[in-house]
Amino acid sequence: MRTAIGLAAVLAMLAFSTGCWDRKELNDLALVTAAAFDRGAGDSVRVTVQFFIPKTAVTGGGGGGGGGQEQQTATRYEEGENIADALARLQMKVPRKIFWGQCKVFIFSQELARSGIQNHFDLLIRSPQFREHAYMFVSEGQAAAVLDTYPPLERSSASVIRDLTQLDIGIKVTVGELSRQFKSDSHVQMIPMVRILPLGKGKRAIPYESGTAVLKNGRMTGTMSEGVTRGVMWVLNQIREYVVTFENEEGPSRGRVSLRPVKASTKVTPRMVNGSWQVDIFVRTQGDITQNETLENPINPEVLARLEKSFSDEIGERIKQSLREVQRNQKADVVSFAEAFHRKYPKQWEKAKDDWEKIFPEIKVNVRVAARINRPGLVNVPGGVPYDQVNKE
Amino acid sequence: MVRYRMRGSAKTEPQPEPVPLSAELARNEQWIRSVCSSCSDVVYRPFKIGGRTSALLIFVDGLADDRGIEDFVIAPLMREDALEAIGLQEMLRQKVEASDASELETLDECVVRLMDGYPILLCEGELNALALGLAKWEMRAVEEPAGESAVRGPREGFTETLRINTSQIRRIIRSPKLKMDSVRIGGYTRTHVVVAYIQGVADAAIVEEVKSRLSRIQADGILESVYIEEFIEDNPYSPFPQLLDTERPDVVCASLLEGRVAILTEGSPFALVAPITFSSLMQAAEDYYQRYIFSTFIRWLRYFFLMISLLLPSLYVAVLTFHQEMVPSSLLFSMASSREDVPFPALVEAILMEVSFEALREAGLRLPKQIGSAVSIVGALVVGESAVQAGLVSAPMVIVVALTGIASCMIPRYVASNSIRMLRFPMIFLAGTLGLLGIMMGIIALVLHLSSLRSIGLPYMASLATPRVGEWKDVLIRAPWWSMTKRPRLTGTFDQRRLAPGQKPSKNRG
Incomplete structure (x- = not known):
């Protein structure tokens, strides 16, 4: 009993003497939703932070002004020698403690990315206050401008880009993923790019994801268009749900056919043939018809075989085009061939890894596609066409 | 805590040498008159x-x-x-x-x-x-038990009269094997206490243990079975009840058939059942009177809400003061918005609300029925509506407290729900000072305590802690009757089989 009382007393003292050292009340926090990094004056870096404003979200009272939504976010910026320094200065301007636990978007400006982000990135991966699962972006213009948009549909511009990224249309790169890319054999990083999409008149605008920034050792060297990015995603086996539209080139009735959702799995096999570096890419893909502009009846097996041929040709062509761009123009191994060779031919890789930048553009790539159309959709024959016009064979 | 020492209450009625009856009626009368002056x-x-x-x-x-x-x-x-x-x-x-x-x-x-x-x-x-044998006094009629009502199942409850209670049990278990040993406890009240058990089913050692513990009691009065409970329980400092109290004869009989011992007290409609395990507190009488699938579902729900009742306010406080990054963004943003005007830290807010909920509950319970409803209306209005509108508490906190209140009512045993409700407060303090770490510490301490607890010598967590699948038939699930072929294994060896195996009905068995 005596020990119990003593223990209780100690526990009580412990509870009250600490002052709850880690405690941070929600009212005393400035919830950061996104952060943008631009180049400041001289050698400095400018950090712009988007906060969530808790007051405006209160839906009390009813009625309301009616005229226009209130902004739920605000931005503040500060310059410093590096990000940590800028953030320390920024805290002096913000009456609440800046809280990074909910910040899921980091944007670097293209200008900053071209001069290198490796030194800035260190903070994001080292400091425990940042989320490792936050998404990384490179903005086309000023990164701060992306945060200064106030979308009509979403709470903040940060959630717009985050939600768009999560649709898996383009690539998505988190802080943790980028850290792995920095350690990769190819020394090449990809970060999706954001642009600002003006929504007609007024100041409403939303950021959206478009294309990809290619970085070598943390220094941005070029951009890839959306099309090239998707081609790369086919090779990287990152295609999740996707719409493919292709021209039906064979058979009597020309026209476009769209498939959705297209799923794919890709196998990359590196080969060394007589000292030359080769890669076999085998894509297995399938999809359902969503739109059929031809007069063909896809329930007919012969027609279906023709459509599948066109489908696989289309995919193969896209991949080849993207690889051509990546190998010839970018000269950046965004498709991670380096890793594949390293795994399969470690000895040769060890000798060749310093020359990889020269080897990569010369790699011969063989693309093979096995495409399948699973379902013709709700109707067999083309909708909106009388039966007698449907191509019958 | 003050160390409590019993003073004087152990003193019993003085017992001089017995005086034999005299042949003279007048002398006898005079003696009795002087004693009963x-x-x-x-x-x-x-x-x-x-x-x-x-x-x-x-x-x-x-x-x-x-x-x-x-x-x-x-x-x-x-x-x-x-x-x-x-x-x-x-x-x-x-x-x-x-x-x-x-x-x-x-x-x-x-x-x-x-x-x-x-x-x-x-x-x-x-x-x-x-x-x-012409004793007769006014007694309450047998009524439906107020504290343990059931939609399906017997409606009889115990009364304050011991003989009615024993007769109710005897009417269910019509066997001479049902023993009812009588003891008198209390120097002045000389309260009749009956220890009921089924010979051959209950472990003789447990029966002996209960009797010896009862015989140790030296008090001047026993007014309720709780008096006895506090004298014979294994750990007097535990917040958890180590004996089950019930006012249902059918619950007592079911316990007797499982090999437990019941203690009935004159003047109390609550019988005590021992030994029990923690899971006994989570079983309602009606579990056995409705379809086993539904009973199993309800049991899972009960365990889930037991956790909610214990942890929800503290989890809310911990997440809101220490782990804001754990909440999904949009949820955190709306919580932040509703908390914006609240002047108190989450810990204070939670304590405030929980204390006022407890006060409301107690006030509603203790007041005359006519005023009780007024209290609940005022409480609901003041605490729920105005406090949020005035910005003293946030709306999510009200939801949390309300949910916790409902959850604590899910525990079928009133006494057990009391102990859980009380443990909520140290949990909230732990959450407010140490966050999830504190909650985890609290849970560990609680589990350690529960594991060390005993009910008349039987480990409290016996059925949950032992990896014996057969024991779980009545703990995590309520197995259908034809599959519960064995009694729960208490201590010792005895008649284990309670029904013949292979009685599962099917359409092929005609």
């Missing part, structure tokens, strides 16, 4: 047997059957004339029309029986007195 409810009714021998009938007014005394004792005896022929003894045996008439030899015995309500018959020249 100032007892205005003791009635002395002198009369003459057969018009010659003087006799005295003493009884406590209100405890004896007046009509029965007149009709079956006094009237036949006064009419008697063959006294000399057969002698007083034989005459009394023949003529007194009472179901029970025991002979007493000492005056002390006479007083004891008198106080139990038995009318005492004293005769001139007799060295024995008769205690007549």
Whole structure:
């Protein structure tokens, strides 16, 4: 009993003497939703932070002004020698403690990315206050401008880009993923790019994801268009749900056919043939018809075989085009061939890894596609066409 | 905590040498009158047997059957004339029309029986007195148990009268194997306490243990079964009940059939059942009276809400003050918005709300019924609506408290839900000071405590902690009756099989 009382007393003292050292009340926090990094004056870096404003979200009272939504976010910026320094200065301007636990978007400006982000990135991966699962972006213009948009549909511009990224249309790169890319054999990083999409008149605008920034050792060297990015995603086996539209080139009735959702799995096999570096890419893909502009009846097996041929040709062509761009123009191994060779031919890789930048553009790539159309959709024959016009064979 | 030492209460009624009855009626009367001086409810009714021998009938007014005394004792005896022929003894045996008439030899015995309500018959020249089984007093009718109602199942509840309660049990278990040992506890109240068990089913060691613990009790009065519970439980400092209290005869009988021991107390409609495990507290009588699939579902729900009842406010406080990054963004943003105007830290807010909820609950319970409803209306309005509007508490906190309140009502045993409700407060403090770490520490401490707890020697977490699948048939699920072939394994060896195996019905069995 005596020990119990003593223990209780100690526990009580412990509870009250600490002052709850880690405690941070929600009212005393400035919830950061996104952060943008631009180049400041001289050698400095400018950090712009988007906060969530808790007051405006209160839906009390009813009625309301009616005229226009209130902004739920605000931005503040500060310059410093590096990000940590800028953030320390920024805290002096913000009456609440800046809280990074909910910040899921980091944007670097293209200008900053071209001069290198490796030194800035260190903070994001080292400091425990940042989320490792936050998404990384490179903005086309000023990164701060992306945060200064106030979308009509979403709470903040940060959630717009985050939600768009999560649709898996383009690539998505988190802080943790980028850290792995920095350690990769190819020394090449990809970060999706954001642009600002003006929504007609007024100041409403939303950021959206478009294309990809290619970085070598943390220094941005070029951009890839959306099309090239998707081609790369086919090779990287990152295609999740996707719409493919292709021209039906064979058979009597020309026209476009769209498939959705297209799923794919890709196998990359590196080969060394007589000292030359080769890669076999085998894509297995399938999809359902969503739109059929031809007069063909896809329930007919012969027609279906023709459509599948066109489908696989289309995919193969896209991949080849993207690889051509990546190998010839970018000269950046965004498709991670380096890793594949390293795994399969470690000895040769060890000798060749310093020359990889020269080897990569010369790699011969063989693309093979096995495409399948699973379902013709709700109707067999083309909708909106009388039966007698449907191509019958 | 103050160390409590019992003072004086162990002192029992002084017991001098028993005084034998005298042949002189007047002396006996004088002795009893002196012992029962100032007892205005003791009635002395002198009369003459057969018009010659003087006799005295003493009884406590209100405890004896007046009509029965007149009709079956006094009237036949006064009419008697063959006294000399057969002698007083034989005459009394023949003529007194009472179901029970025991002979007493000492005056002390006479007083004891008198106080139990038995009318005492004293005769001139007799060295024995008769205690007549004509005790009768006003008692409450058998009603539906208020604390443990069931939609399906028997509606009978125990009353304050011990004999009614034992008869209710005997009516369910009609076997001479059902034993009911009687003990008297309490120096002044001399309360009847009955230990009921089924011979051959209950472990004899447990029965002995219960009896020996009961015999240790030295108190001047036992007013409720809780008095006994606190004297015989294994860990007096635990917030958890180590004996089950129930006002349902069917629950007691089910426990007896499982090999447990029941303790019934005169004056209390609550029987105690021991030994129990933690899972016993999570079983309601109705679990066994409705379809087992639904009962299993309800049980899972109960365990889930047990956790909510214990942890929800503390989890809310911990996440809001320490782990804001754990909440999904949009949820955190709306919580931040609703908390924006609240002047208190989450910890204070939670304590404030939980304390006022407890106060409301207690006030509603204790007040006269007519005012009770007013209290609940005011409470709901003030605490729920105005506090949020005034910005004193946030709306999510009200939801959390309301949900917790409902959750605590999901625990079928009122006493158990009390202990969980109380443990909520240290949990909130731990959450407010150490976050999830503190909650985890609290849970670990709680589990350690529960594991070390015993109920009449049986480990409290027995059925949950042992990896014996058979034991879980009545813990995590409620297995169908035909599959519960064995009694729960308590201590010792005994008749384990409770029903014949292979009784699963199917359409092929016709």
